[in-house]
Amino acid sequence: MAEKILMKGNEAIAHAAIRCGCDGYFGYPITPQSEVMETLMEEQPWETTGMVVLQAESETSSINMLYGGASCGKKVMTSSSSPGLSLMCEGLSYLAGAELPCLVVNVVRGGPGLGTIQPGQGDYFQACKGGGHGDYRMIVLAPASAQEMYDFVDLSFELAFKYRNPAMILSDGVIGQMMEKVELRPMKPRWTNEEIIKNMPWATTGKTPDRKQNVITSLALDAAVHERLNHTLIAKYKQMEDEDVRFENVQCEDAEHVIVAYGCMARICESTIEMARKEGIKLGLLRPITLFPFPKKEINRLVPHLKSMMSVELSTGQMLEDVQLAVNGRIPVNFFGRLGGIVPSPEEVLEAFKNSINK
Amino acid sequence: MKEEIIIAGFGGQGVLSMGKILAYSGIMQDQEVTWMPSYGPEMRGGTANVTVILSDKKISSPILSKCDVAIILNQQSLDKFEESVKPGGVLIYDPNGITRIPSRKDITVCSIAAVDIAAEIGNSKGYNMVVLGAYLKMRPVVTLENVIKGLKKSIPERHHSLIPMNEKAIAAGMEKIEIKNSL
Numbered sequence: 001m002a003e004k005i006l007m008k009g010n011e012a013i014a015h016a017a018i019r020c021g022c023d024g025y026f027g028y029p030i031t032p033q034s035e036v037m038e039t040l041m042e043e044q045p046w047e048t049t050g051m052v053v054l055q056a057e058s059e060t061s062s063i064n065m066l067y068g069g070a071s072c073g074k075k076v077m078t079s080s081s082s083p084g085l086s087l088m089c090e091g092l093s094y095l096a097g098a099e100l101p102c103l104v105v106n107v108v109r110g111g112p113g114l115g116t117i118q119p120g121q122g123d124y125f126q127a128c129k130g131g132g133h134g135d136y137r138m139i140v141l142a143p144a145s146a147q148e149m150y151d152f153v154d155l156s157f158e159l160a161f162k163y164r165n166p167a168m169i170l171s172d173g174v175i176g177q178m179m180e181k182v183e184l185r186p187m188k189p190r191w192t193n194e195e196i197i198k199n200m201p202w203a204t205t206g207k208t209p210d211r212k213q214n215v216i217t218s219l220a221l222d223a224a225v226h227e228r229l230n231h232t233l234i235a236k237y238k239q240m241e242d243e244d245v246r247f248e249n250v251q252c253e254d255a256e257h258v259i260v261a262y263g264c265m266a267r268i269c270e271s272t273i274e275m276a277r278k279e280g281i282k283l284g285l286l287r288p289i290t291l292f293p294f295p296k297k298e299i300n301r302l303v304p305h306l307k308s309m310m311s312v313e314l315s316t317g318q319m320l321e322d323v324q325l326a327v328n329g330r331i332p333v334n335f336f337g338r339l340g341g342i343v344p345s346p347e348e349v350l351e352a353f354k355n356s357i358n359k
Numbered sequence: 360m361k362e363e364i365i366i367a368g369f370g371g372q373g374v375l376s377m378g379k380i381l382a383y384s385g386i387m388q389d390q391e392v393t394w395m396p397s398y399g400p401e402m403r404g405g406t407a408n409v410t411v412i413l414s415d416k417k418i419s420s421p422i423l424s425k426c427d428v429a430i431i432l433n434q435q436s437l438d439k440f441e442e443s444v445k446p447g448g449v450l451i452y453d454p455n456g457i458t459r460i461p462s463r464k465d466i467t468v469c470s471i472a473a474v475d476i477a478a479e480i481g482n483s484k485g486y487n488m489v490v491l492g493a494y495l496k497m498r499p500v501v502t503l504e505n506v507i508k509g510l511k512k513s514i515p516e517r518h519h520s521l522i523p524m525n526e527k528a529i530a531a532g533m534e535k536i537e538i539k540n541s542l
Contacts, residue, residue, distance in 0.1 A: 032398060180393055345422060
């Protein structure tokens, strides 16, 4: 078995990028995710795999460097935290409009504005409902451990290239800063130019006499062409919902009540479930791993057997709306959240749950 | 086995690195581990703390409201974390700079004069290892052999010549810990 190394979630992102054959990282430092670029700079992958690591002059530059790299069919990524992500939203919309694959990591802190550097989950809407302008979606993965931070880098690239669409890892200050055991997966080589030309016929790899030029743009002034582009995008998002929903069920099968939580809150709620079970309360946990596409069908399957659901988030209730949509009024959907970078303990969540069903 | 530990003191005392060495020792013993630091402005001079969990089973929450052991290295941390120790648990503190000693009667309270001990053995930088030794004496959750392995993993290779000094500091901590009240 491969050696297990103690590392932060942020460090795991960096090691995973190098080892899964990423071509380029472009970023700008911000707490609580600065270890991503720090680790990459320490590892110096340009000496080994040839991966480029560049500190851009701003987040706006980073995201547009992704546009350039992705246009050439390269595996490119950036990472930031909430305020930095806001600066990238214009670029994300352009990447989605031009159908470009890339990976953006957001290690969320409390907002709005500069907010706090402590953990938050208030960027759910930004990640799942847009952020940038126009009708677009991103594939959004929510890791709940350092190992998942590692594994979701490769998975994100896989999905981003499958759909030619930006993918996001939506993490938080807890998962980014926490150290856990991480198993490094086998090294994957970077794609060669020949492989890129063969597998990414849309990329701007240099026109040859036997094909038309490839144009990467999100601009379509012809109404019919533009409507067609939007329908192409919608079809992709539909396919994501059909093929790539991921979630984890913890003791949901005999549960009377289910907590829905992702990222760090899923870890904390797992302890809440254990405590509740000791008291004889049949409580389960649904952990969405993909926040878009959201596990609507799974909620739909669980609802007939449940008395209530509760969304637990480090926000004022954002994922809550997706849970409510999926439940569609059939059972009560309650909410518990803490703000300001305060992360509730498992006991606090259990008490909130008990209050929610006794009110 | 599940051991939940909070280590708290000033930034610069080696709180986070002591936690990291303990967590790595757990990995060497094939345990599941989490290491969750306070991060941010604390690192630049204020109080720093870290929660370390060692367990035979998968660890769910890395965040705790109660712990089995609190290792306390300054007064602010004592004020903040004394009440967090579970009844029957252990509180280890360094009396240096402590103006109000722990008052709990339902936990085991131990003191380790780590600043003085580290100075006596001529290794003031080994302060946190003296404290780690005191902890291991009270709670032998990982073997000394695995702690040394954990040290090797946590410290860059160019500093591996310092490991014997750290080992001595751990031994000194084990020897000099004082139990103030036993349950």
